[in-house]
Amino acid sequence: SQQGEEDPQALSIQEGENATMNCSYKTSINNLQWYRQNSGRGLVHLILIRSNEREKHSGRLRVTLDTSKKSSSLLITASRAADTASYFCATDVETNAGKSTFGDGTTLTVKP
Amino acid sequence: NAGVMQNPRHLVRRRGQEARLRCSPMKGHSHVYWYRQLPEEGLKFMVYLQKENIIDESGMPKERFSAEFPKEGPSILRIQQVVRGDSAAYFCATSGGLNTEAFFGQGTRLTVV
Numbered sequence: 001s002q003q004g005e006e007d008p009q010a011l012s013i014q015e016g017e018n019a020t021m022n023c024s025y026k027t028s029i030n031n032l033q034w035y036r037q038n039s040g041r042g043l044v045h046l047i048l049i050r051s052n053e054r055e056k057h058s059g060r061l062r063v064t065l066d067t068s069k070k071s072s073s074l075l076i077t078a079s080r081a082a083d084t085a086s087y088f089c090a091t092d093v094e095t096n097a098g099k100s101t102f103g104d105g106t107t108l109t110v111k112p
Numbered sequence: 113n114a115g116v117m118q119n120p121r122h123l124v125r126r127r128g129q130e131a132r133l134r135c136s137p138m139k140g141h142s143h144v145y146w147y148r149q150l151p152e153e154g155l156k157f158m159v160y161l162q163k164e165n166i167i168d169e170s171g172m173p174k175e176r177f178s179a180e181f182p183k184e185g186p187s188i189l190r191i192q193q194v195v196r197g198d199s200a201a202y203f204c205a206t207s208g209g210l211n212t213e214a215f216f217g218q219g220t221r222l223t224v225v
Contacts, residue, residue, distance in 0.1 A: 004154075031211070042203065042218035043155070088154050098145040098207045098214035099168065102154035 004103035012109040019076040021106040023089030031092040036085045079110045118217035133220045135204035136186040144187040149201040
């Protein structure tokens with residue numbers, strides 16, 4: 001089974017609402033990263049959070065990490081239609097942030 | 113500062129042909145990672161290279177797949193004798209060092225017909 005698993009698999013909300021996506025993993029990690037992928041496009045790096053950090057913010061994004069529960073969450077506040085995309089968490093077990101294990105993603109749809 | 117460049121963006125090959133996918137790192141980046149993404153799935157790590165060296169190929173299929181990152185020029189992912197199951201999006205990511213953010217290219221979508 002996956003090292004990183006996103007939950008839910010799909011999420012549909014109205015513009016202006018908040019979107020929360022969760023990621024669980026199985027083994028101890030060095031870093032956890034969140035990426036966005038628009039349909040048929042490449043990955044955009046959102047946030048990297050290290051194992052000794054608990055929370056990070058970037059604009060409308062807030063990422064938390066709970067190493068005791070082996071879980072992370074990505075919160076997008078005041079969502080926009082342009083936030084419609086797939087969101088992936090990627091865990092780095094080794095001290096190598098380029099070699100990541102990705103989950104299958106959460107597909108977010110934000111309706112105007 | 114150009115980002116990670118992959119080409120071609122789309123590649124169609126007949127079964128049995130060879131596919132060559134190129135990845136030019138961001139300026140100053142010497143670490144290259146290749147990933148494969150099947151439809152509706154996340155990315156799966158394939159191989160990690162530094163200049164002229166394969167560091168970790170634990171995700172590479174044992175046969176038909178090879179990768180290189182020569183002293184000059186882009187990194188190349190080569191798939192020989194392609195089969196339909198090789199159809200996927202192939203992404204490369206590059207970074208300036210371990211434990212630093214890796215930036216992804218736009219990917220090459222390989223279709224085997």
